[in-house]
Amino acid sequence: MTTRDWLLEDSPNSRWQANAGRAYRVFTALLRNPLSVMGGIIILVLILTAIFAPWLAPYSATGQDLANRLAPPSGTNWMGTDELGRDIFSRVIWGSQITLTIVALVALISAPLGLLIGAIAGYFGGWTDRVLMGITDIFLSMPKLILALAFVAALGPGINNAIIAIAITSWPAYARIARAETLTIRNAEFIAAVRLQGAGPIRVIVQHILPLCTSSMIIRVTLDMAGVILTAAGLGFLGLGAQPPLPEWGAMISRGRTFILDQWWVATMPGFAIIIVSLGFCFLGDGLRDVLDPKNEGK
Amino acid sequence: MSLDPQIVISPIPQAQRKRRWGRGISAIAGFVATVFLTFLGLLAITFFIGRVIPIDPVLAVVGDRASNAVYEAARVSMGLDQPLYIQFIQYVGNVLTGDLGMSVSTGRAVVEDISRFFPATLEMATIGIIIGVVIGVPLGVIAASRQGSVIDQIIRVVGLLGYSMPAFWLGLVGLAVFYARLRWVGGPGRLDIFYDGLVDPVTGLILVDSLLAGEIDIFWNAISHLILPASVLGFFSLAYIARMTRSFMLDQLSQEFVTTARVKGVPERVVIWRHAFNPIRVPLITVIGLSYAGLLEGSVMIETVFSWPGIGNYLTTALLNADMNAVLGSTLVIGAVFIFINKISDVLYRVLDPRAR
Numbered sequence: 001m002t003t004r005d006w007l008l009e010d011s012p013n014s015r016w017q018a019n020a021g022r023a024y025r026v027f028t029a030l031l032r033n034p035l036s037v038m039g040g041i042i043i044l045v046l047i048l049t050a051i052f053a054p055w056l057a058p059y060s061a062t063g064q065d066l067a068n069r070l071a072p073p074s075g076t077n078w079m080g081t082d083e084l085g086r087d088i089f090s091r092v093i094w095g096s097q098i099t100l101t102i103v104a105l106v107a108l109i110s111a112p113l114g115l116l117i118g119a120i121a122g123y124f125g126g127w128t129d130r131v132l133m134g135i136t137d138i139f140l141s142m143p144k145l146i147l148a149l150a151f152v153a154a155l156g157p158g159i160n161n162a163i164i165a166i167a168i169t170s171w172p173a174y175a176r177i178a179r180a181e182t183l184t185i186r187n188a189e190f191i192a193a194v195r196l197q198g199a200g201p202i203r204v205i206v207q208h209i210l211p212l213c214t215s216s217m218i219i220r221v222t223l224d225m226a227g228v229i230l231t232a233a234g235l236g237f238l239g240l241g242a243q244p245p246l247p248e249w250g251a252m253i254s255r256g257r258t259f260i261l262d263q264w265w266v267a268t269m270p271g272f273a274i275i276i277v278s279l280g281f282c283f284l285g286d287g288l289r290d291v292l293d294p295k296n297e298g299k
Numbered sequence: 300m301s302l303d304p305q306i307v308i309s310p311i312p313q314a315q316r317k318r319r320w321g322r323g324i325s326a327i328a329g330f331v332a333t334v335f336l337t338f339l340g341l342l343a344i345t346f347f348i349g350r351v352i353p354i355d356p357v358l359a360v361v362g363d364r365a366s367n368a369v370y371e372a373a374r375v376s377m378g379l380d381q382p383l384y385i386q387f388i389q390y391v392g393n394v395l396t397g398d399l400g401m402s403v404s405t406g407r408a409v410v411e412d413i414s415r416f417f418p419a420t421l422e423m424a425t426i427g428i429i430i431g432v433v434i435g436v437p438l439g440v441i442a443a444s445r446q447g448s449v450i451d452q453i454i455r456v457v458g459l460l461g462y463s464m465p466a467f468w469l470g471l472v473g474l475a476v477f478y479a480r481l482r483w484v485g486g487p488g489r490l491d492i493f494y495d496g497l498v499d500p501v502t503g504l505i506l507v508d509s510l511l512a513g514e515i516d517i518f519w520n521a522i523s524h525l526i527l528p529a530s531v532l533g534f535f536s537l538a539y540i541a542r543m544t545r546s547f548m549l550d551q552l553s554q555e556f557v558t559t560a561r562v563k564g565v566p567e568r569v570v571i572w573r574h575a576f577n578p579i580r581v582p583l584i585t586v587i588g589l590s591y592a593g594l595l596e597g598s599v600m601i602e603t604v605f606s607w608p609g610i611g612n613y614l615t616t617a618l619l620n621a622d623m624n625a626v627l628g629s630t631l632v633i634g635a636v637f638i639f640i641n642k643i644s645d646v647l648y649r650v651l652d653p654r655a656r
Binding site for chain 1: 333337340344459464466467471475592595618619623630634638641
């Protein structure tokens, strides 16, 4: 029996085999869509770049070379240099670490938070539901960027506070999804069976409801990552996110503003990095949605 | 958005009609309650941000070298010796009476500042949404009617770019290309310095004011300054509107009545623009409303790039000066307008769509 047969077995012998089989099916379905392959490659490249930045970057991210300031793109400086003579290509590569950190932390904070709030609201219903969803709706009807700006203003500028502010503004959408999913499975027979066996609410939610919410959550989180990157870059652009000399892409664009009319490369190059990475998440998210949630295909 | 074929129109019995009225009233009451609670929630958030998160709001006012007596006096005068819920009630009272505090950086009342800056944002966002609707809706319809064609692919890419391009970056690139290189448009600001202050602000919207004053030169100058930032904003709403229009249209075009119309020999143009397009006008209004509200938010970034004297620029300047009253005041106003537009489009949807009534 080949590995492939084992993965595609119709009657898996263990939970591990079933999970692996499902993952394999999703993976092969994703491979059939060229855009999601492209998205996946972009994200993979982003992760690899972030890990291997010290070896990939030809120059240091902060090393200044004032004799060579504002040099246009050339063979030695592929994306030119900025106002302190730092190599923009190297800075973009180092910046991938910051972007990846922001994206990962925001997802790790806001998705579980939203999941938990939504699942609790949906599972208990009644007043718990009304109060929690009321709060969620208030946050949802608020402009995200403005709210994040106000939070950062109060917390003080910096990359950690930017992450917290973005996470605070992005959980409500996840809570809504988790609640909707919970409502559809709350009265399912297997939940009733688990409860008859004496499982408490915590066990039911954590072990039996949350796992079923993950696929719609993964789609939504992936699609949202583009927005997270843009918000983080926006905060950096306004000087509220990562502080200099950190090579954050938004902050780099902001430094290049002054030179946009003559030295266009300083501001535009980091922008291309942002667009490519955001597009990557969009492509992958679209592809995942088509595979995991076929109801919405083609929209 | 599928039409339910099983709807049977029948005369409504008297008792049921009464119940309907009751339901209508309770729906309105419920709606008013949600709007009220949402605004209260917005106030709670700005209150929380302003009074709870900062380590010491008094220090921010008096500075860290103030004597104890001064510190205490400031603390009492700011009402910070009161319990938190009383502070909140006072805060809500202040906001309702139009008192958002003084701005440290401009030295004026925040309300006065905002009423001065808001029209510039409104003008830009309005032109932006007009661009978005006028181009986005037809693009979406065309994309849906030729699904899979080159134009459909282009619109798909434009839609994705709208989700993945930083607005401030597009603004900068636009300035570099259309202002610096091609000289097609005016630069940052609302007018050339030469024209600044020549028109008395009546509405605060320069396009309207200059026409009222009969200053055609100023009107054209204002347009040349406005067109680039408004187009950048318009691009983002265009991307969203075209994507949504395409998706709505695809739903309609797969309906049986569309096939029936085609079989009957109705010209394709009529099928698309009357049979398929008419039913999606109502959901489109919601999309346009949401997108308009989103533009107000997007203008924060754009205004910084274009030195546009609007509320977004005011907010970011205040942020950098740690001028909390101004920050919270603008957050509150932008948030309130955002919620208001959202709710209005929600209401319009219910009023215009008989099935949602």
